[in-house]
Amino acid sequence: MSRRRIAILISGRGSNMTSLIEAASAPDFPGEIALVLSNRPDAGGLARAQEAGIPTRAIDHRTHLTRESFEQALDQALTENAIDFICLAGFMRVLTPWFVERWAGKMINIHPSLLPLFRGTHTHQRAINEGVLVHGCTVHFVVPELDAGPIVAQAVVPIIPGDTEETLSARVLAQEHVVYPQALRMICDGRARLENGQVVFAEGWDASGVLRSPSSGPLPF
Missing domain, CATH: 3.40.50.170 (Formyl transferase, N-terminal domain)
Structure with missing residues (x-):
């Protein structure tokens, strides 16, 4: 199975982005982080991604007159980088139905x-x-x-x-x-x-476990 090309969309420091990059660096991880994209050129996560050798891109939403124009630029960047799947990680923009439907089933948050x-x-x-x-x-x-x-x-x-x-x-x-x-x-x-x-x-569930709070003993978290 070929590894999926994943884009991470961020707006800030990218702490969840970092955890995804670290996980995907494992040889057996079935996906690769192919792009980190931000709507803020000053987002701290861009530098962190660059340090990890991940290609980055900034598309400043403030330079676009409409939300639709910004999302079209976003979509173009994702398409140019042959992205298969999107992870939102602190991406502080509400996406329009057009963008969401275009990436339906290929985007998680x-x-x-x-x-x-x-x-x-x-x-x-x-x-x-x-x-x-x-x-x-x-x-x-x-x-x-x-x-x-x-x-x-x-x-x-x-x-x-x-x-x-x-x-x-x-x-x-x-x-x-x-x-x-x-x-x-x-x-x-x-x-x-x-x-x-x-x-x-694809896998079954173990229904025997239970989480309780408060607990009479150490909490199982």
């Missing part, structure tokens, strides 16, 4: 909540405010509706007494760096695939 809970922004503070005892992150396929695509993978962390938005965010981010590369690997090697709007897994 990681969101800092256990979707469908807490779509949108400020997810960690909202989880604390709502009094839920577990929180986490979700890797999902991108669809025109924001944070609503078919789910590929999730990771769960406990919310503990005294948590702040910052402490909870750090704990969730650590799991993002684990689950995003795992989800990309499953998609690239065919263990997770999109069929009729649902994610289908």
Whole structure:
């Protein structure tokens, strides 16, 4: 099986980008990071990608009069680099239905909540405010509706007494760096695939495990 050519789209420092690049550097990883693209020329992640030997490109959305013009330039850059699959990693632009549908089934995102809970922004503070005892992150396929695509993978962390938005965010981010590369690997090697709007897994599930919060002993996270 040929390795998929993957583009990572970023707007900032690219911490999830770094975890994807590190994972894809393994000889047995079924995909290669072929391009890192940002809508901000000053994004810190571009320099980090260059240090890793990854081709980079900046397409400043502020130089385009319309969202459609920006996305056409984005699409052209992806096509010129023969990209097969897109990972959004802190890409702070809401994509139009045109772009999403053009890359339907070929684009995933990681969101800092256990979707469908807490779509949108400020997810960690909202989880604390709502009094839920577990929180986490979700890797999902991108669809025109924001944070609503078919789910590929999730990771769960406990919310503990005294948590702040910052402490909870750090704990969730650590799991993002684990689950995003795992989800990309499953998609690239065919263990997770999109069929009729649902994610289908090639392997069975172990239904015997359970996560509890709070726990009488050490939490299994």
